[in-house]
Amino acid sequence: MTINRHFEIIYILLDRKIVTAKELAEHFEVSTRTIYRDVDVLSGAGIPIYSSKGKGGGISLLEGYSFNASLLTSNEQEDILTGLQTLVVTDFPNSDKIIKKVSRLFKKDTTNWIDIDFSPWGSGPKSKQLFASLRDAIINQFVIHFSYINSEGEKSERNVEPLQLLFKQNAWYLSGYCLWKKCFRIFKISRMREVTVTNQPFSPKPSHNAIKNAETQVAHSSVPVTLRISSKGAHRIYDEFDDHMITKNQDGSYTVNTQFPIGPWLDSYLLSFGILLQEIHPEDLRARMLAQLDKLKNNLNRSE
Structure with a gap:
């Protein structure tokens, strides 16, 4: 005291x-x-x-x-203020008051150099509040309940002990212990619906590396895939694949060598490239995609 x-x-x-x-x-x-x-x-x-x-x-x-004269270097002050600014943009309770106090303590002006909005473009207040609710559930250790749509299109009700928010490959995920599956899982936040923070407390399970575990699970069900994509698809190629996976061809197109888990999600993902997609290997995946295109064509013909 x-x-x-x-x-x-x-x-x-x-x-x-x-x-x-x-x-x-x-x-x-x-x-x-x-x-x-x-x-x-x-x-x-x-x-x-x-x-x-x-x-x-x-x-x-x-x-x-000034306070820093005896305790902190100028770089250390900047690091502290930067860390506090990330709390401000995530709406952490009282973070604006904290950063105001610390900036005065260090006699430094703060520059609003970063802004973060976790919700998709055009989202309403309810979507923007979701991250704050998840954050509070993690900090206060309360079980959350939500409906979830998996990559197979199946809907289920989940009760989860939330542990961590993760950002991976242009998407946000929630890591937690699923009380239904009795194991650690990660959930894509965009597929979570009707999220409710319950009043049921929990004690965190021993820590684990959620991203590493998820990547291990995906790797077990993945196969090598080679894609050739038109030069007009460069923006997606560099958004969605690492440099070591990409080869630029003489005609301006791109060859991508990567791995994907085979399933409905992959079908939808590859179809999203449309006419930008010029070649697919292995052959059975190519045949699968052509069959999907035939189904799409038949659906559209029936709608006429």
């Missing part, structure tokens, strides 16, 4: 320049004798704090003193 009071005294003096011992005593609900004892301790620790008597007198810091 004493250390916290010492720290806040420095902050108050940096913010207000000069304060009387009586004002500080009333603020901290201690005696003025305790405040003067705090001043002696801070002075002995190398903080240039002093008191003056008479009209206009009080306790103050040496002009030009």
Whole structure:
């Protein structure tokens, strides 16, 4: 408690320049004798704090003193402020007040250089609130309930102990322990519907690397795939594949060598390239895609 009071005294003096011992005593609900004892301790620790008597007198810091002079380098200050700014843009409780205090403490102006919106373009307030609800459930350790659509198009109801929000390959995921499947799972947040934070508390299971585990599961069900994509698809190629997977051909097209899990999700994904997709290997995947195109053609013909 004493250390916290010492720290806040420095902050108050940096913010207000000069304060009387009586004002500080009333603020901290201690005696003025305790405040003067705090001043002696801070002075002995190398903080240039002093008191003056008479009209206009009080306790103050040496002009030009800043907190970083004795504790943090300029780069360390910037790192702290950067970390706090990421809390501000995620609507972390009271983060705006915290960054205001710390920036004053360091005597630095903050630049609003980053902004983050987790929701899709055109989303309403309900979608924007989802991340805040998930964050609070993780921090406060409450089970969440939601409907989920998997990559096979199957809908299920889930109760999950949320552990972490993950960003992977242009999409957000929730890592948690699924009480239905009795194992750790990751869920694509865009497929979660009717998310409710329950009042059921939980104790976190032993930590695990959710992304590594998910990649291991995907790798077990994946096969090598080679795609040739038109030059007009360059924007998607560099958005969705690593450089080591990409080869630019003499005619301007691109060859992509990667791995995919075979299933309905892959069919939809490859069809999304439309006429940009010029070649597919292996042969059975190519045949599968042609069959899907025939089904699409028949569906469209029936709708006429």
